[in-house]
Each structure stands twice: as structure tokens, then as C-alpha cells.
Amino acid sequence: MENNTVWTIRKFTCPHCHAISAFDCIFSKRGNFQGEWYPISVWQCHNCDRAIYLTHQTARNNVDAGRNADPFSMLPATQPSVDSRVPKGVADDFIEAAKDYNIASYKSSAVMARRTIQKMCLNLGATKGEKLHKQIAELKANGKLHSDLADIATEIRFLGNDGAHPEDDGLDEVSPEDAKEILDFTAELLDDLYVRPEKVAAMKKKREAKS
Ligand SMILES: [Zn+2]
Numbered sequence: 001m002e003n004n005t006v007w008t009i010r011k012f013t014c015p016h017c018h019a020i021s022a023f024d025c026i027f028s029k030r031g032n033f034q035g036e037w038y039p040i041s042v043w044q045c046h047n048c049d050r051a052i053y054l055t056h057q058t059a060r061n062n063v064d065a066g067r068n069a070d071p072f073s074m075l076p077a078t079q080p081s082v083d084s085r086v087p088k089g090v091a092d093d094f095i096e097a098a099k100d101y102n103i104a105s106y107k108s109s110a111v112m113a114r115r116t117i118q119k120m121c122l123n124l125g126a127t128k129g130e131k132l133h134k135q136i137a138e139l140k141a142n143g144k145l146h147s148d149l150a151d152i153a154t155e156i157r158f159l160g161n162d163g164a165h166p167e168d169d170g171l172d173e174v175s176p177e178d179a180k181e182i183l184d185f186t187a188e189l190l191d192d193l194y195v196r197p198e199k200v201a202a203m204k205k206k207r208e209a210k211s
Contacts, residue, residue, distance in 0.1 A: 001029045001030065002031075002062075003028070003029060004028040004030040004039050004041070005067070005069075006025055006028050007028065007041070007069040008025070009022050009023065010023050010025070010069055012043070012045075012071070012074070013078065014047060014048060014052070015078040016045060016048050016052075017045060017048035018078075019047040021045050021047040021048075022045075022046040022047075023043035023046065023052070024043060025043050026042050027041060028040075028042075030062075030066065036058040036059070036060060037058060037059050037060070037064075037065035038058045039055070039058075039059075039066065040054065040055050040056070041053075041054045042054075052074055052075065052076070053074070054071040054072075054075075056068060056069065056071065057072050078102070080094075080095050080098030081095075082094050082190065083191070085195050086190050087194070089123075090120050090190065091190075093112050093115050094112075094116045094186060094187070094190060096112045097109045097111075097112035097113040097115075097183055098183060100112055101179055106174050106175070106178070106179035107171050107174050109179045109182075109183060110171065110174045110178065110182050110183075111171070113185075113186045114132065116186050117136070117153075117189060118132060118135075120189065120190065120193065121136065122135075124144050124193065126138050132153075133153050136149075136150045137150055144193070145192065145193060146196075146197070149188060152185060153185070153189075
């Protein structure tokens with residue numbers, strides 16, 4: 001391994017303390033494997049003093065390998081978090097879906113995201129045993145889901161494929177993009193159902209207290 005460019009201070013979202021923080025590069029090397037230079041580096045967070053390990057874009061050329069400090073991957077991966085207003089059972093499944101996604105287990109992530117939504121629907125009183133997209137539509141119809149997210153649910157193919165047989169579950173076709181889509185959708189759904197209504201209520205209370 002060779003010494004690589006020691007990059008100057010950079011800004012990353014810290015996976016330890018979750019702050020958008022300045023980082024110092026404290027170690028930077030590049031190795032050569034099968035004709036490709038692969039830069040690696042260790043950085044230290046100004047906010048919490050803990051370290052992260054980055055890999056960078058590989059390059060054919062020794063000089064190019066030192067040019068780009070943008071991370072290709074980061075360890076530890078950012079720990080997913082969920083608002084404390086989301087019920088625990090629902091939140092736990094969502095965290096697992098996000099962790100699965102972070103380690104590129106896309107099928108598992110999609111399954112856990114769908115399970116999160118299933119639990120959420122039951123938690124809100126949707127009819128048991130009904131297809132998931134129908135449960136979401138039901139929650140919209142009875143006013144428990146306030147936004148157009150219910151309509152989006154029907155656009156997410158994987159949510160509709162909840163048949164009784166393994167070959168109907170749509171899992172064999174889950175791409176990384178599909179997994180990201182269902183994970184982002186689930187996060188929005190949780191926010192819409194559990195977080196935003198309480199935020200609005202709190203703002204209203206504050207305003208009424210003032211007047
Ligand atoms: Zn930190």
C-alpha cells in the first residue's frame with residue numbers, strides 16, 4: 001500500500017452521533033488489486049471524536065486514485081432511526097428493513113418494509129386478512145390516512161403482490177431500486193400517520209395558548 005493524498009477537512013453525516021459534522025482525515029492509503037487502485041481512509045468526527053472508515057472510487061491510474069475524496073462506502077453504516085411516536089412493534093420492523101437495505105439484502109428489506117406496513121394497518125384498525133393495498137385504501141376512506149400516500153401504495157407493485165403462494169409474492173423481482181422505493185414509501189407512511197398529526201396538534205396548541 002502507498003500513502004494517498006491526505007485530504008483536508010470534509011463534511012459528512014456522522015453515523016455515530018448523527019450530526020452533520022466536520023471530519024479530519026487521519027489516515028489515507030491506496031492499494032493496488034488486479035490493476036485497480038483502491039483508496040481507503042479513516043476520518044475523525046469533530047462533534048463526537050469517533051472515527052469512520054471510507055472506501056473511495058477505484059481508479060486505473062495512481063494519480064486519479066488520490067483525487068476524489070467522496071465516499072464510495074462508509075463504515076459503520078448510518079444507523080437507521082425512527083421517531084419515538086411510532087409504536088414500538090412497527091418501529092422495530094422498520095429499523096430492520098433499513099438495516100437490511102444498508103447491507104444490500106434487498107429482498108429481506110422489502111419483506112420487512114411490507115411487514116412494517118401490515119403491522120401499521122392493523123395497529124390503525126384495518127380489516128384483518130384483507131390485501132395490503134386494500135387495507136391502505138380503507139384507512140384513507142375512513143380518514144385515518146390523510147394524504148395521497150394511499151394512492152401511491154397501489155403504484156408500488158410489490159405491495160400488491162401479497163398472494164398466498166411464494167411465487168406470487170413478487171420477491172424474485174425485487175431490484176435495489178424497488179427496495180429503496182418501498183423503504184422510502186414506508187418511512188413517509190409512518191411519518192404521515194404517527195408523526196405529522198401530532199406535530200400539527202402541538203403547533204395548534206401552542207398557537208391557541210398564545211392567543
Ligand atoms: Zn460524530
